[in-house]
Amino acid sequence: MKPEASPAAANTHETKVPFWRDSEKRSIVIQIVALIIVTGVSYYLFTNTQANLARQSIATGFGFLEKEASFEIGESLITYSAADSYAKALLVGALNTLKVAFIGIILTTIIGTLIGIARLSSNWLLSKLAATFIEVMQNIPVLLQLFFWYAIFYESFPSPRQALNPIKGVFLCNRGFIFAVPEAHSAHTVMGWLFVLALIVGWFINRWGHKRQNLTGQPFPAGRITVAAAILLPAFAWLAYGAPTAMDMPALRGFNFQGGVTISPEFAALLLGLVLYTSAFVAEIVRAGIQSIGRGQIEAAMAIALKPSKVLQLVILPQALRVIIPPLTSQMLNLTKNSSLAIAIGYADFVAVANTTINQTGQAIEGVALIMVVYLFFSLSTSIFMNWYNKRMALVER
Amino acid sequence: MNETPTKREYLLPPKTNVGVIGWLKTNLFSNWHNSLLTFLLVALLAWLLPPLIRWAFIDSLWNSSAEACRNIDGACWSVIPNNLRFIILGFFPEGEEWRPIVAMLLLLGLVIYSKERSRWRKSLGWLWLANIIVMGSLMHGGVFGLSVVETSQWSGLPLTLLLSFFGMIVAYPFGILLALGRRSNMPTIKTMCVTYIEMIRGVPLISMLFMSSIMFPLFLPEGVTIDKVLRALIAIILFTAAYIAEVVRGGLQAMPRGQYEAADSLGLNYSQTMRLIILPQALKIVIPPSVGILLSVFKDTSLVVIIALFDVLKTTMVTLSNPEWGRYSTESYIFLALLYFCFCYAMSSYSRKLEKELDTGY
């Protein structure tokens, strides 16, 4: 104990503050009581659950994950059949969720930004259309929108036999959007790696270029070099492998198209619904972000003779992003969480697969717990990434 | 200078800069790419709108039988008037329809009454409480000679409103407590609140609804059951409270330190400080975002469809299960979208108006 504290302590002792008036002790008591209540309630619910499970002889534990799922899943990023285990089925669902969330987030950012800028356009018609879009999308439940888009997708496109065929190898019908892709070839792997390599090297060149510019004032066209490398390196590899041009052409065989890549109506409707709904919110965020920048900033940037593109890149964006990113993060999370509505229109996301699992095994607690854990994982990792990015952006401030 | 009328006319701006032409010039054709954009947009609208109008208004039937609808190309809006009673009121017993309608009108009236900021006094709180009791008695019955209507028969629009408004009202105090807990300097309380808030915000509402519909029954001791509607309501309350907590926390953080210090120097204790100084100011700031939460709760209640509660979306879908009307889902969904839009648009524009009003005072 510090020496100067002792007279005060002695003083306290003298006046005998009752413990409920001593904020320190009181806070300890409150915390203990709160802890006891929370533990007590949890324990009560836990014992009830245990008793109920035992009484109704419902199986518990995650043993079911090993069992054969014996249901088929419409679309999957990995090979899956009804003979695989529940664990694998759930993995397929999780990957499907990630797929729609990942593509959705990218598209939402792009479309939302465009609409946000359109909202600020000097063109009255464009601005009003953007405003109408934002209001309509924001004020109708996303579930209703999903039902609506899905109905549009399967009702207005023709059957596979009358599929629209705008260009060779591309088909549009009520089974989805089917298009040709290059046939698998060993060159593709090499091209992919070279592309990644070009990006990594480009990143280092960019850093070096910045350093050099800071030291000598000489700019270095790092961006252009990176883009060129990212295109040319894979192209050379492709030529080196004899320029394989074989395509995996979709063709109508039996009931459906075989070959090529199919984007199912369920996926398309879910993606469209989520992207349009969320981009309306993103548009408002972007608009607010851009409007938050004082006119003087832009005028000052112009006064020092920056090109309009540089004004955007160096003055507007860095500041606007700081306002935009935190709410944007929560919209991205909303999109990921809303993707759970896939169950209503038949896209096999994680919740849909878990729901089927719950129905078949009767193990509701494990199923719901899995759903929660998986979404918590998605949410937390997204917010960690966005927080990291946000911090990086915030560093621009001096 | 002689002020002749001709001279004055000379001073007017060129005709192309004022009136309709001027407006068009500045807003639609200010430069070449703006003009191009305008033309493209007009072309797009000209391509989209006529068939849409034709479908919705010209070739459509508004009040006919299902058979008459089979032979038309346009929209069959008849599905709405023919099923309106079920879509809006669901299972509410026949002959008692006036009760939910009166209850909904009461709610609407009260909401409109509460819009004016000058009416935000303590008496308004009592008015709300009294109104909730009246609405509850109207819906549930059992008093004043009204027959009892089980909650399982509450459906359609009243259920949607109940889940969203009542959910919001109950969740609010809970949310405030969570926000205070999160800002507390007691580590245990803070940890519990942070865990709760972040956990709930990390999971989708649908998982909470699943929990309410299939896990809650297992949590309770044998023989005790909670009504399905109430279970969903609890899930919505638990979910909403976490979001409210974050909004309220924003308000609390916006309070300058001086406010706390001033309260301390007056010798106010924690609950007095919060009740008399901090919360009244903080809650005022967070009203617009709270309306935003109400808006999203209102939209999110549509998710109870997935756990087979008969909200207004589910009653519409059940109507569509009837072979007679099953093919007119687009029309039904558009009707429902309009219904939601009216409610939500009113709320969101109100929230924005309020934001502007409160902003100037700060």
Added chain:
Amino acid sequence: MKLTKSIVFALSLGLILVSFAHAGKDLDTVKDKGFIQTGVNGSVFGFGMPDEKGNWAGLDVDTARAVAAAIFGDASKVKFTPLSAQQRFTALQSGEIDILTRNATRTLSRETQLGLNFVTVNYYDGQGFMIAKDAGITSAKQLDGATVCVLPGTTTEQNAADFFRTNKMKWKPVVIESTAELAKTFFAGRCDVLTSDASQLAGARAKAANRDDYVILPEIISKEPLAPAVRHGDDQFRDIVDFSVLAMINAEELGITSKNVDEMLKSTNPAIKRFLGVSAGNGKALGLDEKWAYNIIKQVGNYGEVFEKNVGINTTLGIERGLNALWTNGGLMYSPPFK
């Protein structure tokens, strides 16, 4: 304070809605409540669905009404809880509902692992396939590569997977939670085939713009005995539910309908006399009023009447009796003697 008051108010309102059932005999609970709470589907036309006025109708609904008529002498003393496939068994286990009449298939695992007792089957169903006529398909074995619309999380989904696996055929499922949406999707051409219980296929076909454009394939790939279920633990209640279903079948065997039941009271046939409670005994044995079977037939009707009213050949569903005819007409409906 306002906050505290509103919390207290909310809690007390909540308490009204929480019901504390008696732990113990289900029958006593039901009698004390004065009504039966039954779980129904809510969106299957002909089995359990509200009409445009919000009144429940369907074969399953009438089955529940029959139980109410037996216990209370009043077929209207029944309340309906619409349940999703996912909730139905939990709702029964937790006591939220007293009986489950929601086209549930009786299976060994459900009977044993879920703590349920299924009673007499009130509809024999089987899973089939429906396809557009112009596809030129005549057998389910020709469905290789097809896209199939199926309801998720039911035995249907598993049966379909098993069928395609055993026949070494490829398929793509399209799974949608709501029956209505699923049928709509199928008719719009999203899938080549719709698979479901045959009764539901009939319901779906009734929704088609032109029902003759679709055929139901001859293969029935599963047995789906749909039966009401009760919880384990109260055998008397189980017996009552069981014999309420059987009473409707027995009445049809004996030729008693809701129209002639009053005349039948004067019948000299000892079987009819026993059945309608003219000669006492049956009611007492079940712990019910002697008039219990009379009430069922008078207020709800016999099995044939209920079938024809809800799903029969003259309804929109237009289902033939088939397996659900009396055993004397080549069906499976068979009642033990009521003595």
